[in-house]
Amino acid sequence: MLGWSAIVSSMKWIGMTPIWNFAGIYNYQSLYNSSEFWLAFKNNIIWLIAFVIPTGIVGLIMAYLFEYVPRKLSSLLKSVFLYPLVISPVVAGVVWAWIFDPQYGIASTIFSVLNVHLGWLGDPAMATFCLIIAGIWQELGFALVLYIAAIGEIPREHVEAAKIDGASYWAIFVNIVIPEVGHATLIVFSLLVLYSLQVFTLVWVMTSGGPGTSTEVLPYMMYKVTFDRLMVGQGAAISMVIFAISIIVLIPISISMMRRWMS
């Protein structure tokens, strides 16, 4: 299927039925010259910075804090952070679209009481960040459970010995936890990057790429170009761009998983 996409991406295929007119790198060239493509690309980079890094870091810190939560409470609290993962991104999108709705939303209601009037999803400069908050809300539980599992693998003696030596929370975190969860860090951050590369549903449900095209990301543009504008060759070219970026992220984690498991 990948090979097929690669071939289609070099065809001038427009419309419902396949048109096998070889176009060489034409589709890639026109992407390169399209400002919409670069806007979507830029938004993906914003996701990379404002979504991946906070989710990963907060997930790690929270997982460490869970070490000190009484056992009886911890599985209940863990479920609270996990439930966004078992509901559809469409559901998350509907709820967060309402929260950030400029007219009816609870965010604008609360902030207008404080006499702060913001555009929320109606503001092109702000809308992507509203989407990212919904994304963090949904994916934090993923980073959390992976890090909780990784911290669980750290030999107890290491932590206990440090505690007896009177090490502070912070010292244990920096000197023991962070170095020993390196493998989980690789996986968590890689998979969060991959999530950000395929964020489609939240965009579709919450903003449809708008206002204007301000919240479009590569997957959304791929869908729109392929199924709305029916420029299949061009859509395939965008999917190959997503593929190229994904594979760079994926090779290291796949190698490390293979090493870890097939030894």
Place this chain on the structure above:
Amino acid sequence: MKAGKFIITFLVIFLAIIWLMPVYLMINIAFKPISEINVGAYISPPSNPASENWLEAFEALKTSLLNSVIVSIPATLIAVFLGSWSGYAIAMYKFAGSKTLFFFIAIVTYLPYLIFLIPLVKLIVSVGLFNNLLGMIFAYVILNFPMALLITSLFFQTLPKELQEAAAVDGCPPITFYFRVLIPVSLPGLTSAAVLTFTNIWNEFIIALSLSQDPLTRLAIPTLAGLRGSYAAQWNILMAGAAIVSIPGIIVLIFLGRFFIKGLTAGAIKE
């Protein structure tokens, strides 16, 4: 340390309350008439809990909810069955290239499935299964097979080698071994794969959106997304619909949460 623990627990509970707010608001609004919402009464519990929103949302969703059940359950079972067969082969028989194969399976499992969207839609259309629940089952089996394989093969790795050796000595053929010995002892691994596959399929949007244009064969998630247009400012009905389609996932988390976590952390963590 005692005071520190107390502050930490308090902090985590505080964050958990924030994390629960969206779902509280969703359910709360779903019980309110639109008149109450329009005056900004979001947080207070409904003065007069109404079931009309739920009934209206259910009415709009019921055909597609049934479709989702018809698609997601068989697709899950087939994907996990096929995946576990292949996972078994990779985990149990170390052949030349099995490492490389594992590497490629890991890649395919985590590749954004959007990359396969265009060829997959064209494939389903060309075999005449567009607007057809069978087409969606087929697509979801293809897309979830690698993940089921990965999770089950990681699980099979943890089983003691003696199990298979003993069976081989007794002259037990691989197929009998699979059904009689392996399935019973691997139930946790298979359940993890099934739980993850099921929630993936039930909640999936873009494939379901692209493989059916017909309201009669549409799945629940794209139908809910469509309601956003037809009930534009009627947030109460939308929220009721959103809550209804979330029920299967929440049930899975409550009863099979342990397996869900196991599936999520498979690959990252060694037993």
